Amino acid sequence: MRSEFVRIYKAVHTWTGIVAGMALFIAFYAGALTVFKEPLAAWASPPVAGRMVPLADTPKLIAGVLAADPATARDFTIHMGDAEHVPGRMGWQVRDTDADDHDESSVRHYVGTLDATGQARIEASHPSQLASFIDVLHRVVGLPVDSDPNRWVMGLVAALYALALISGVVVLLPSLVKDFFALRLGKNLKRMWLDAHNVVGIVSLPFHLVMALTAVVFAYHDGIYIVQDKFVHDGKWGTAFQRQQPAAAAPGRDPASMLPPLELIARAQAFAPGFEPTALQYQQVTGPRAVVRVWGKDAAAVSPRARGGFAALDPYTGKVINSDFLPGRQSTPNLFVSSFFALHMAAFGGTAVQWMYFLLGLAGAWLFYSGNLLWVESRRRKRPRDGGEVPAQRRDVRLMAAATVGVCLGCVCGISLTIVGAKWAYALVGDANAWLLPVYYTTFFGCIVWAFLQGAAKAAVHLLWLAVMAALAIPLTSGLAAVAPGLNMWVNTSLSSLGVDITACVGAAALGWMARATARRVRQGGADSVWSEGPQPCLQGGVPGVGVQAK
């Protein structure tokens, strides 16, 4: 390949990576955590008592709630499990009609229960939005709200990401075979960062291509669906996922005559034996188009959504109406489309794959971080070999180094403190959800300001230790809740909830190792670098040639 082509692709790779890299770091770090959205929600959910009506009493519960509030018939869910984050056996949501379809912040949640006398009661519930908040950071690259404009920004970042991937592969092609698996640690730091960047980028390229492609589609899916509907489906698309409208003047049906949930589940499992139902979503149960979606997962199959897939049944007869979204029973075209969702959301292969996606997500975050380190190292001004004065580093390099440290570690610290804050805010002020956004963004922007004030080298050490403390605060909060019940906090003891504490401990240990290694580099490494503790204030202009006397 002609070297001028490689140079062009290298320039494209460098600048697309630099423009999109920090946003992608946030998307991947938050995305790695989002793989375990349910355990995070379980960790942050306060215990609720008396809302898990026995499954055998569910028909009575449904009938009672629908009698008390007929509008609930439009859409409600019966949860099969009793995980900490499940607010009650029967729950439903009321959406603000003006809000964005993806905006969960305006949704009001309700649960139905039976009191001691067997009468149905309706209560508002306030489930923790911690996991959804982290998911939003993932979906819109660190922006606060999942709205159309923010998704378009994310789509642009994803398009740059795809461009960076393709151009990076082209740059690497001439030496791909020779340097495959190479990770050379040594005095040539640029070589080291290049190898560290390439080995992750090239080996996990399929993962990243899928992420880039699907992220673009997710960003612009509304527009894509409109075009698809018009030109492919003749305007009939969306019969499965579209919210059903009540049929006007239709004869009412008696929900008391619906099959019991356990019977509906048995029908779904008879239809798909490996399917493990988790919830039943009833829609329009008093109308002529009553349907119940039996949601669940099948680790042996590809699921069309992160929460699994569903079989649509008639709740009165138990007849399977639709299996287009049922894992393991999809047609080839539906499976093809579902595969993209599943490959983005780790919706296949069960818990083992979730852990692998968690690690691949963190590796992706490292890919973007190391790309920025490489950019910084490539522009380093080195001290002449014959000794002499240590040159001042370029101002743009110091700014980029500080921004990289501030944004990336700000995201890490911000998310950890937001997780901790979800419990503390509930204990101290009650409404924990209102504090998620202020805690995250205060930490995030505070870290960025600190990085620019202190310079990348010092700030990296400070912020890594802050990240260690923030991560440790997660299990410490659980421990404190266990030994001091008077604090009005709780410790959930399910495996998934304890898994959050254990993972935070491991994360703190890894961050501590990084903090020690970075501190050693800052103290003992060459002074001709932005990573030296020498006077490298990034907010002051550097004059080329005027530097620090060598030690």
Next chain:
Amino acid sequence: MSFFTLTGLLASLAGSTCLYLASPNQRWRLLPLPALPARSLALVLIVLGWLSFARSMQAVTATFVLVTVLMLALSVLPYIGALRGVGRGR
């Protein structure tokens, strides 16, 4: 986790390790494994891994799981090798 998923994971991890250790750029051992036998063994183990996955899940799922394992293992192994190399003073 089913038995066949576990054996699939072990076989594909072993195959990835053989593939890495056969590379001239590996840093785990002082010398790479002989290329042809090690790569052949890697291929056999990876195929066995897929067959094992396919006993407990659908073929398309088995393929996705196998590729996921390979991507993760082959991303991590060079880092482990480099750290071992540093430990040996290479």
